[in-house]
Amino acid sequence: MSESDASPINIFAQAPQLTSEANDALMAWQGTVTSMLQENWQSLLGTDIAISLGNTDSLTAIKAVNDLADPGYAARLQIGPDSFPGLFAFSSRMVLLLVNDMLGTPCEEWPEVRNLTTVETSMVELLMGEVTRAISHAWPEIHPLECEQDCVIARPMRSRVFPPDEVMVRSQVVFETSLGQEEAIWLMPQSGLATIGIDDVTSEEVHAEPAPQIRALVEQIPVKMVARLGDTTMSLAELDSLKVGDYLTLDQSVCQPMELTVDGRLQWLGHPCRLGTRQGFQIIASSREGVS
Numbered sequence: 001m002s003e004s005d006a007s008p009i010n011i012f013a014q015a016p017q018l019t020s021e022a023n024d025a026l027m028a029w030q031g032t033v034t035s036m037l038q039e040n041w042q043s044l045l046g047t048d049i050a051i052s053l054g055n056t057d058s059l060t061a062i063k064a065v066n067d068l069a070d071p072g073y074a075a076r077l078q079i080g081p082d083s084f085p086g087l088f089a090f091s092s093r094m095v096l097l098l099v100n101d102m103l104g105t106p107c108e109e110w111p112e113v114r115n116l117t118t119v120e121t122s123m124v125e126l127l128m129g130e131v132t133r134a135i136s137h138a139w140p141e142i143h144p145l146e147c148e149q150d151c152v153i154a155r156p157m158r159s160r161v162f163p164p165d166e167v168m169v170r171s172q173v174v175f176e177t178s179l180g181q182e183e184a185i186w187l188m189p190q191s192g193l194a195t196i197g198i199d200d201v202t203s204e205e206v207h208a209e210p211a212p213q214i215r216a217l218v219e220q221i222p223v224k225m226v227a228r229l230g231d232t233t234m235s236l237a238e239l240d241s242l243k244v245g246d247y248l249t250l251d252q253s254v255c256q257p258m259e260l261t262v263d264g265r266l267q268w269l270g271h272p273c274r275l276g277t278r279q280g281f282q283i284i285a286s287s288r289e290g291v292s
Contacts, residue, residue, distance in 0.1 A: 015058040015167045018190070022198050027053060029198075030171055030186070032138035036255040040130040045101045047178055054172030054183060061162035064170050064187055071113060074156035075128035078148045079135065084192025087185070088131050089156045094175065094182045099123050110179055116154075125152055137256060142266055142287040145196065162189060169193060227272070227281050228259040257284055 018026065031053050038051040065087075068074070074089035096111040099120045116124065132149045139145035153159050162168065166189050173184040193199060230250030252258070257269040260281060267287055273280040 015060055016190070017058045018169065018193075018198070022193075023056065026169065026171075026193065026198050027056060029138060029140060030056075030173075032140070032255060033134045034173060036134040036138050036253060037131060039253060039255055040134055041127065044127065044130070045098065046104055047101055047106050050176035052174045052176075054174045056169065056171045058167060058169055058190065060164065061166040061168050061187075061189070062164040064168045064185075065157060065159065065162065067170075068157040068185055070157040071155050072157065073116075073124060074153045074159070075131055076150040076153050076159075076161060077132060077135070078146075078150055079188065079192065080146055080196045082192070082195045083146070083148075084189060084195060085150075085161050086189075086192070087153075087156055087159070087161060087187040088128070088173075089185045089187070091182065094177075094184070095124055097177060097179065097182075098127055102127075107179065121152065125149070128152055137253075140257075140269070141285045142269060162187075166191070223262055225267075226261050227270075228261065230258075 017023075034051045034053050038049065041049060041051075068087075068089050069091035071092040072089055073092065073095045074087045077086040077088060078084070079086050092113045093110045095116070096113070097107055099116070100107050100111060102123050128149055132147050136144040136147040153161075169188050169190055171186040171188075173186055175182045175184065190199075230252030232248050232250050257271055258281070259266050260268040260270060260283070268283045269285040270281050270283040273282045
């Protein structure tokens with residue numbers, strides 16, 4: 001081999017890890033994803049399933065992909081404004097378990113691995129679509145994160161989605177089913193995560209300070225803030241029949257943050273809380289510009 005030939009990739013090389021700050025941000029986002037996914041799937045499945053976040057590590061793409069369950073299925077994702085690639089991969093037996101549950105024929109033991117029918121493939125695409133929706137709406141900022149499902153891949157271990165030496169972040173998603181525990185793997189490149197602000201570098205913007213006199217005046221202006229719990233729609237007949245003690249189902253998921261507005265413009269996201277004997281609001285995300 002000449003000196004100009006490429007060196008072989010060492011799949012056992014230690015990949016650079018995320019800093020603790022970046023890892024905390026990643027896990028906070030992914031933890032919300034798992035909570036929302038559990039809620040979204042519950043309306044599609046016939047039996048209860050618990051979903052939680054497992055371990056997260058960094059490694060090269062060739063090692064990460066080679067470790068995927070085979071046979072298996074994965075949603076190929078396009079994430080963020082730059083549409084960086086991602087994979088959300090399941091074992092075949094987990095996919096078949098979910099499909100049988102959706103069909104109303106829950107398995108009493110792990111199903112025998114086989115190819116999916118056309119109808120079953122469509123059902124898997126529906127499940128993966130909920131994965132995409134959870135990833136998007138769990139993003140802890142004012143606007144949901146762009147996330148689209150490119151396609152569903154059979155046998156993702158054989159896929160060529162990432163360059164072999166790409167440094168990946170691998171997250172385990174744990175599913176507690178009626179037949180026991182199973183894991184899915186969520187793969188994203190570190191370079192892609194950097195484009196959405198999960199990286200090792202924190203940039204600081206410099207803002208011009210207003211004159212002290214102007215600032216003092218502005219700080220005295222009263223501002224009315226409104227926390228929005230959610231919306232619902234009903235017919236006039238349903239509205240007329242409402243009485244004390246009735247419950248209303250709102251469009252807001254219990255996993256989604258509430259909106260805090262100023263003059264009708266969205267400024268913050270957060271969660272309700274209790275502060276002594278008063279209702280409170282814990283801010284988890286803010287917008288530097290008003291959102292119509």
